Amino acid sequence: MRWLRYFLKCVLGGFVAMQIYFVIQIGLWAVINPDSTAFQRAERWRLCGLQWSCPIQSSWVPYDKISSNLKRAVLVSEDDIFFQHMGVRVEDMQKAWAKNAQLNQQGRGKSKTALRGGSTITQQLAKNLFLSSEQNYLRKAQELLITGLLETMLSKQRLYEIYLNSVEWGEGIFGIGAASQHYFGVSPALLSREQAAVLASALPAPKCFDKVQYCRRANIHFPTRQDFILENMDRVALAPAPKAKTR
Known part of the structure; x- marks a missing residue:
């Protein structure tokens, strides 16, 4: 059994080292983009392989140089109470877990059944920054750990700034x-x-929004989503609610 203990120690050590790496990286992003x-x-x-020249478009824009219209629209589309929660929306996650259980049952226990929904902007950011697109419960658990680190170590405004500058908006198009x-x-x-x-409106299916060949798996009507966003832009907050003063 000695080899088993050694193996478990190696796995635990690798896990701890990975979390330390995440902490250091997130700490740097407080001051470095x-x-x-x-x-x-x-x-x-995927698009370019080993080619030096690649049609990836990305250009960093400071938070105060981004239109408030865009900030409000993205909140309506992706996470309308982003500035009020602590990284997760428990009710949405519960609905997602229930949906996943149903999908797994329908899939007769197949382990590759994808997780659905329930992700906040911070969770999306955690996935995009560090993780693969593979969807399973272990990856989801790591996503939640990184989400906690992001919410603890960075301000909400900084999280939103990084999100708007890194999220996908089409094939090879990243950031606002x-x-x-x-x-x-x-x-x-x-x-x-x-x-x-x-x-x-493009964010749930950005490749489909950009190029029609990616729309086979997308089930979204962009004009309807745009109308919904326009109707609700004025009701979202762009900053955390002020804390109540105590006497």
Whole structure:
């Protein structure tokens, strides 16, 4: 049994080392902008392989140079109470777990049944920054751990800034700087309400929004989603609620 104990120690040591790496990386991002994400690197490899030149578009834009229209539209589309929660939305996750249980039962226990829904902006960011696109319960658990680190170590505004600059907006298009230029030829600061709603509606299926050949698996009607976003943009908050003063 000595070999088993040694193996378990190695696994535990590797797990702890990985968490330490996450802590150091997130700590650096408090003052340094990420140059890429795990998802971006995977997409670059998928599109270009070993080619030096690659049609990946990305351009960092500071938070205060991004239109409030876009910030509000993305919140409506992806996580309307982002500035109020602590990284997870328990009710949404419970619904997702129930849906997953149903899917697994229908799939007769197949281990590759994909997880569905329930992700906040912070959870999406955790996945994009560090993890693969593979969906299983171990990856979801690691995603939750990273989500906790992100919420603890970075401010909400910084998290949102990194998200808006790293999220996918089409094939090889990452971040609002590249997206606003690609679709409308304007800087992110100049996006109108209608343009912001269009871009935010793309986030659930950005490749499908960009190129029709990716729409076979997408079940989304972008114009309807754009109308919903426009109707609800004014009700979302762009900052955490102030703490009540105690006497």
